[in-house]
Amino acid sequence: MTNRCGWVKMTNPLYVDYHDKEWGRAFHDERALFELLCLETYQAGLSWETILNKRAAFKQAFHDYDYHRVAKMTDEKLEEILLNPDIVRNRLKIFATRSNTLAFLAVQEEFGSFDSYIWSFVDGKTIHNTIPDYRQAPAKTALSEIISKNMKKRGFKFVGPVCVYSFLQAAGLVNDHESTCDFNPNK
Structure with missing residues (x-):
């Protein structure tokens, strides 16, 4: 039997x-980091399950998170x-x-990659926490x-500290897998 974190539905x-x-x-992949960031911003006030269930539709709507194409989307397309x-129609x-x-x-443009920017906050190394539950x-x-x-100063929206922490967990900058989880890299 596989042990997983208790939050997994x-x-x-x-x-x-x-x-x-x-x-x-x-x-470390730019597109993957961008997608995770977007998904976390959509979650604000909603359950993660809601976002996962709508993920495929979001990917389609936003050109598989090709950020160059998303940057050129018009107000009409967003409407x-x-x-x-x-x-999520917010x-x-x-x-x-x-x-x-x-x-x-x-x-x-400033840092060479979003990956370099975001990982600089953790000196390029995952923070491993001990989470029993x-x-x-x-x-x-x-x-x-x-x-x-820092992100808000740079113009990002829906990036409060809770959203950002969830992103850090999702993108592997912080390891908060439960101690007994078979997917915990420290097990």
């Missing part, structure tokens, strides 16, 4: 796959996306996708507060 194969194949893995019942979040793309591109993991940290402020 075992009745949803998308949830299980996400945990087993993505969550907490060290991501059209808002008509799609298969996504106007601020949908329009923030384009704003965040422009901020993402500016970070790439997922309910003991923090919702935000001093680090996520610092990154949140």
Whole structure:
């Protein structure tokens, strides 16, 4: 029997796959980091399961998160996306996708890559926490507060410290797999 983190909803194969194949893995691919960042911003105020269930529709609507194409999306195209019942139809979040793309591109220009920028906050190394039970993991940290402020200053939207911490976990900058989880790289 496979041990997983207690937050994994075992009745949803998308949830299980996400945990087993993505969550907490060290991501360095620009497109993958951009997609994870977007998904985390969509989650604000919603459940992660809702976002996972709508992920395929988001990918289609936003050109598989090709950030160069997303940056060129018009207001009319974003308004059209808002008509799609298969996504979270929050106007601020949908329009923030384009704003965040422009901020993402500016970070790439300044740092050479978003990967270099975001991983610089952890000196290029995953922070490994000891989490006996997922309910003991923090919702935000001093680090996520610092990154949140920095990202907001750069024009990113929906990047509060809780969202940023969730992104850090998802992208593998922080390892918060439970101690007994078979997918914990420190087990």
